[in-house]
Amino acid sequence: MFDTFAFATLPEDHGGLRQAVREIIARHVATLPLERRARSWQGFDSAFSRALGAAGLLGLTLPTAYGGGGLGPFERFIVVEELLSAGAPVAAHWIADRQSAPLILNFGTEAQRQAYIPRICRGELVFCIGMSEPGSGSDLASVRTRAERTAGGRWRVNGQKIWTTNAMHSDCMIALVRTSGTAADRNAGLSQLIIDLKAPGVTVRPIVDLTGDAHFAEVFFDNVELGEDALIGSEGEGWSQVVAELAFERSGPERIYSSVVLLDAWVAHLQALGRRDADALVGRLTAELATLRAMSIACTARLALGESPVVEASIVKDRGTTFEQDLPLAIADDLAAHPDELVSADLYRALMYVTHIAPSFSLRGGTREILRGIIARGMGLR
Amino acid sequence: MNELLSPFDGLLERLATPEAIKAIETGASPAAMWRDLDESGFLDALVDEAHGGSGLALADVEPLIAAAGARAVPLPIAETMVARALIAAAGIAAPRGPIAIAGSAQAGQTVPLGLVAEHVLLDTGTTLVLAARDDLTPAVTGVHRDLAARITWDGAPQGLSVARPDHGLRPIAAVLRATLIAGAAARLTEQTTAYANDRVQFGKPIGKQQALQQQLAVMAEDMIAARIAAQLGCAAGLTVSPLQAAVAKATASALAPRIANTAHAVHGAIGISEEFALQLLTRRLHEWRLADGSEGYWTAVLGGARLADPAPSVDWVRARVFA
Numbered sequence: 001m002f003d004t005f006a007f008a009t010l011p012e013d014h015g016g017l018r019q020a021v022r023e024i025i026a027r028h029v030a031t032l033p034l035e036r037r038a039r040s041w042q043g044f045d046s047a048f049s050r051a052l053g054a055a056g057l058l059g060l061t062l063p064t065a066y067g068g069g070g071l072g073p074f075e076r077f078i079v080v081e082e083l084l085s086a087g088a089p090v091a092a093h094w095i096a097d098r099q100s101a102p103l104i105l106n107f108g109t110e111a112q113r114q115a116y117i118p119r120i121c122r123g124e125l126v127f128c129i130g131m132s133e134p135g136s137g138s139d140l141a142s143v144r145t146r147a148e149r150t151a152g153g154r155w156r157v158n159g160q161k162i163w164t165t166n167a168m169h170s171d172c173m174i175a176l177v178r179t180s181g182t183a184a185d186r187n188a189g190l191s192q193l194i195i196d197l198k199a200p201g202v203t204v205r206p207i208v209d210l211t212g213d214a215h216f217a218e219v220f221f222d223n224v225e226l227g228e229d230a231l232i233g234s235e236g237e238g239w240s241q242v243v244a245e246l247a248f249e250r251s252g253p254e255r256i257y258s259s260v261v262l263l264d265a266w267v268a269h270l271q272a273l274g275r276r277d278a279d280a281l282v283g284r285l286t287a288e289l290a291t292l293r294a295m296s297i298a299c300t301a302r303l304a305l306g307e308s309p310v311v312e313a314s315i316v317k318d319r320g321t322t323f324e325q326d327l328p329l330a331i332a333d334d335l336a337a338h339p340d341e342l343v344s345a346d347l348y349r350a351l352m353y354v355t356h357i358a359p360s361f362s363l364r365g366g367t368r369e370i371l372r373g374i375i376a377r378g379m380g381l382r
Numbered sequence: 383m384n385e386l387l388s389p390f391d392g393l394l395e396r397l398a399t400p401e402a403i404k405a406i407e408t409g410a411s412p413a414a415m416w417r418d419l420d421e422s423g424f425l426d427a428l429v430d431e432a433h434g435g436s437g438l439a440l441a442d443v444e445p446l447i448a449a450a451g452a453r454a455v456p457l458p459i460a461e462t463m464v465a466r467a468l469i470a471a472a473g474i475a476a477p478r479g480p481i482a483i484a485g486s487a488q489a490g491q492t493v494p495l496g497l498v499a500e501h502v503l504l505d506t507g508t509t510l511v512l513a514a515r516d517d518l519t520p521a522v523t524g525v526h527r528d529l530a531a532r533i534t535w536d537g538a539p540q541g542l543s544v545a546r547p548d549h550g551l552r553p554i555a556a557v558l559r560a561t562l563i564a565g566a567a568a569r570l571t572e573q574t575t576a577y578a579n580d581r582v583q584f585g586k587p588i589g590k591q592q593a594l595q596q597q598l599a600v601m602a603e604d605m606i607a608a609r610i611a612a613q614l615g616c617a618a619g620l621t622v623s624p625l626q627a628a629v630a631k632a633t634a635s636a637l638a639p640r641i642a643n644t645a646h647a648v649h650g651a652i653g654i655s656e657e658f659a660l661q662l663l664t665r666r667l668h669e670w671r672l673a674d675g676s677e678g679y680w681t682a683v684l685g686g687a688r689l690a691d692p693a694p695s696v697d698w699v700r701a702r703v704f705a
Contacts, residue, residue: 007610276689286684287629287677
C-alpha cells in the first residue's frame with residue numbers, strides 16, 4: 001500500500017541555498033525575541049520577505065521567465081526548512097509563494113502571470129486565500145459568495161469570507177466563489193477570482209485570536225466590481241483548481257516545524273541546568289522529528305517526479321501537526337514536573353503561545369478528519 | 383529492486399504458509415524450509431562478491447527483510463544475512479545453517495528465533511562470537527508458540543571470534559527489527575483494510591463507517607512512518623550509528639503495538655483465535671518491539687546524545703541522523 005512513499009535522500013545543496021538563507025536569518029531573525037520566533041508562520045514582516053525576494057529565495061520553483069528560481073521542490077524544501085526552523089516571520093510572502101503563484105502559473109493567462117508572479121517573487125505582493133465562509137468550513141463546496149457577470153464580461157461580487165489568514169495585510173485574495181447554480185449543485189458552478197482588496201466595496205475586519213494576535217480576518221464584498229481578467233482558470237472549474245492548490249498547501253516541511261523553535265528553547269533550558277531526567281522525552285521528540293523529516297523529504301521526492309502526492313501530503317500533514325501539537329504539551333508537563341526549577345519568562349511565554357495556538361495547526365489547510373478521509377479514500381475504503 | 387523482491391517474496395509465499403509457520407512453531411523441523419531458503423542464494427546478498435556473495439547494500443535488501451517480516455517467516459533470514467556478511471568480512475567461512483543474533487553480552491537474554499537457529503552471533507562487548515546454539519543451553523521462554531530462546535553460558539561464550547563493528551551488534555540488530563516491524567505493519571494494514579471492506583455489519587461493510595476509516599487512516603500513517611524510519615536506518619548500511627538506529631527502532635517500536643491493536647480492533651474476536659493467521663504477525667510485532675531495545679531504550683540513547691550538543695534540533699538531526 002502506497003509503495004512509492006519511501007525513503008529518499010535530499011540532494012546536495014549545490015546552489016548554497018542553505019547558506020544564503022542563513023545569512024539573511026542572521027541579519028533579520030536571530031535578534032528577534034523567542035516569542036516572535038515562536039510565531040514563525042504568523043510573523044508578518046514585509047522587509048524580511050523583500051530581502052528574501054532580493055536574494056532570489058522566493059518563487060524558487062517558478063520559471064525564471066517570471067522572476068522565479070527555476071529550481072525544484074527539493075531546493076524549496078531546503079529554503080523552507082531553514083526559514084521555519086529559525087522561526088523566521090514568513091507570513092508576508094508565505095501564501096503567495098507557496099500557493100497563489102503556482103496556481104496562477106498553472107491556471108492563469110499569460111497576462112495574469114506577468115502581472116502577478118514577478119512581484120510575488122520579489123516579495124512585494126501579499127496574497128490571501130478566501131475559502132472559508134460563515135456557513136462553509138470543511139464543506140467548501142457550500143460556499144455562497146457569488147460572482148455575477150455584468151456588462152462587458154466584468155464581474156460583480158457579493159458575499160463574505162471569514163478566518164482569512166492575513167487578509168488585512170494582503171493586496172489580493174484568490175477567492176472561491178459561486179458563479180452559477182446554488183449550494184445544492186455542490187462543487188459544480190464554482191470558480192476562482194483574484195480580488196483586489198483595495199477595490200471599492202471590500203471591507204476587511206481583523207479578528208483577534210485567543211493569543212491576542214489578529215492574524216485572520218473577515219472580509220465583506222458589497223457589489224465589488226472586478227474586471228474580466230479577475231477570473232483565474234476556467235469558469236466552473238474552481239473546485240478542481242482548489243484541490244490542486246490544497247495539495248501545495250499540505251506537502252512540504254511547513255507541517256512539521258511550527259513548534260521547533262520551542263523545542264530548541266526547551267533543549268537549551270535543559271542543557272543550561274544540566275538536567276538529564278528528560279533524555280527519553282528529548283529522544284522521543286527527536287526521533288519523531290527525524291522520521292517526519294524523512295517522510296516530508298519522501299513526499300517532496302514525489303513532487304520532484306512531477307506527481308501530485310495528495311495522499312502522501314495528507315499523511316505528512318496529519319502526522320506533522322500531531323507532533324507539533326503534542327510538543328508544547330509534553331514540554332509543559334516536563335517543566336511543571338519540576339515546580340522548584342526556574343523557567344525564564346521568555347520560555348514560559350513562548351510555551352503558552354504555542355500551547356494556545358496549536359489547535360489551529362490541524363485546522364488550517366484541511367482538518368484532521370478531512371485529511372484522514374482523504375487517506376481512507378486512498379486506501380480504497382471510500 | 384523489484385527484480386529481487388518479486389522472486390524472493392514468491393519463494394516466501396510458497397515456503398512460509400500459515401500452516402508451515404504453525405507447524406514449526408509447534409515443533410516441526412525447519413530444515414526443509416531453511417534448505418530452500420539457503421539454496422535460493424538470497425541469504426548471501428550482503429556478503430561481498432570476493433567472498434561469493436552479491437555485495438548488495440543493506441538498503442538494497444531492505445524490501446526483502448520487510449517481506450520476511452510481512453510473511454512472519456519462522457527462521458532468522460535477516461539475522462543470517464547480516465551475520466554472513468560480518469563473518470565473511472572477517473575472512474571466515476560462515477556455517478550454512480540459520481544464525482540468530484544477540485546484541486547483549488548478558489547471559490540469560492532472550493534471543494528471537496533462538497530455538498530454530500544453529501548458531502548465535504553474540505556480542506561480548508569486545509568481540510563477536512559465533513557460538514553453536516547448543517553450547518548456549520537454550521531454553522524455551524514458555525510463551526505460547528514462541529520460537530525465541532533464553533541463552534546462557536558459564537565463563538565466556540565459546541566459538542569463532544569475528545571482528546566487532548564499531549558500535550557492536552545492537553544498532554544493526556535494531557534496524558533489522560525495525561524493518562521486520564515495518565514489513566509486518568504493511569501486511570497487517572492491507573489485511574485489515576481488506577477485512578473492513580469485506581465484513582458486513584449494520585447492512586454495509588464496516589469500512590464504510592467513518593469511525594473505522596479514521597482509525598485505518600492512522601494505521602496507514604503509522605505503517606508509513608515505521609517504513610520510512612526503518613529505511614532511514616537501512617540507508618546507513620551495516621555500519622549504522624546508534625543514533626540512526628535509534629530513530630529507526632524507537633519509531634518502529636513505538637508504533638508496533640498501535641498497529642497490532644488496530645488490526646485486532648477491526649478484526650474483532652476472530653483475530654484473537656489461534657487458527658486465524660492474524661496472530662502470527664501481531665505476536666511478532668510485540669516480540670520485535672522489545673528485541674534489541676524498545677522505544678524506551680533507544681529514545682534515551684538518542685536524547686542523551688542530543689542533550690550533549692548545543693546545535694539546534696534540525697541542524698543536529700541533519701548532521702547526526704541524515705549525514
